[in-house]
Amino acid sequence: MAAGAGTRFGGPKQFELLGDRRVMDWSVAVARESSDGVVVVLPPEVAEKEGGIAGGGTRSDSVRRGLAAVPKNATIICVHDAARPFANEDDFVRVITAVADGADGAVPAIPVADTIKVVDDTGQVMRTPPRGSLRAVQTPQAFRAEILRRAHATLGEGTDDAALVEAEGGKVVVVDGDVLNRKITTRDDLDWARSQQSGH
Numbered sequence: 001m002a003a004g005a006g007t008r009f010g011g012p013k014q015f016e017l018l019g020d021r022r023v024m025d026w027s028v029a030v031a032r033e034s035s036d037g038v039v040v041v042l043p044p045e046v047a048e049k050e051g052g053i054a055g056g057g058t059r060s061d062s063v064r065r066g067l068a069a070v071p072k073n074a075t076i077i078c079v080h081d082a083a084r085p086f087a088n089e090d091d092f093v094r095v096i097t098a099v100a101d102g103a104d105g106a107v108p109a110i111p112v113a114d115t116i117k118v119v120d121d122t123g124q125v126m127r128t129p130p131r132g133s134l135r136a137v138q139t140p141q142a143f144r145a146e147i148l149r150r151a152h153a154t155l156g157e158g159t160d161d162a163a164l165v166e167a168e169g170g171k172v173v174v175v176d177g178d179v180l181n182r183k184i185t186t187r188d189d190l191d192w193a194r195s196q197q198s199g200h
Contacts, residue, residue, distance in 0.1 A: 001139075002027070002082035003041045003055025003062040012043060013184050014082040019197040023184060026085035031140070034092035035078060041066040060157045060164065067152060070145070076100065077148050079161050080140035083184045085193060087140060094175040095142035104170035105143040107162050108177035109135035137162070138177045143170075 002024045006013040014024035021029075024040075031038045040052035041062045047054040053069050055062035063079060070077055076099050078092060091108055098106035112134040118126045141162055143151075151164040158164045162172045184190050 001041050001055075001059065001062060001066070001079060002052070003043050004059070004083070005043070008185050009187065009190075013190065016184075016190055018085055018190070018193055023085050023190075023193070024082035027080060027082045027087065030087055030089060030092070031078070031080055034089050034096075034140075036074075037071070039066045039069045040082075058157055059159070060152065060155075060161075063161060064152045064155075067149060074145045076142055077145045078140040078142045079148075081183060084139055084181055085184070086178075086180045086182065086196065087138075088178070088181075091138075091178060091181060092140050092142075095140055098173050098175050099142045099144055103144075103173045104147045105141060105162050105165045105172035106175050107141045107160070107172060108138045108181065109174045110138070110177040110179055112136055135174055136177075137174075138181050138183070 002014045004012065015022050018026060028038060028040055040050065041055045042050050042052040044054035053065050056065050076096055078095065080087060095106040095108060112131055115128060115131055116134055117128055120126055137160060141160060143161065143165060147165055147168065147170050148161060151168045151170065156164045156167060166172055182189065184193055
């Protein structure tokens with residue numbers, strides 16, 4: 001998934017340089033190493049030039065466009081954010097194995113260090129969920145192909161695909177994430193990523 005406009009970043013972060021490659025090139029490379037094929041969903045204005053699929057108006061719409069290009073005989077489909085260039089093959093193996101072992105979906109996640117507050121529109125705290133039950137979820141996320149397609153057939157919207165599968169009653173499990181598999185959302189994140197890259 002590389003179709004985002006990077007609103008919080010101030011531009012399309014997937015095309016920023018990270019070492020000798022763009023952010024998205026690292027993500028695409030690990031996806032290629034970990035699977036039988038990769039569909040890259042990109043902003044419409046560059047999709048053809050980059051050999052990818054044009055994204056839609058929302059993240060979920062972009063995923064649906066990508067799904068339409070995945071071969072019908074695929075049994076497990078992974079969805080990975082281009083803005084997570086430090087995902088590695090082990091991250092893919094863990095989510096794919098969990099689905100192969102019977103889950104409808106699997107997501108990598110790490111424990112939440114901060115206390116999280118649920119607030120209303122005015123900023124008033126409604127509740128404080130127990131931290132032990134919370135996880136910060138990452139990508140790649142893996143799903144049984146038919147349930148992911150079914151979840152997206154309802155044209156629902158979610159900040160991740162697991163939420164749509166969960167809404168369909170699918171069993172989604174959490175596997176160990178990696179603290180280094182950080183999403184590049186802000187310029188500070190890119191600075192951090194570049195410092196990691198130069199250290200390798």
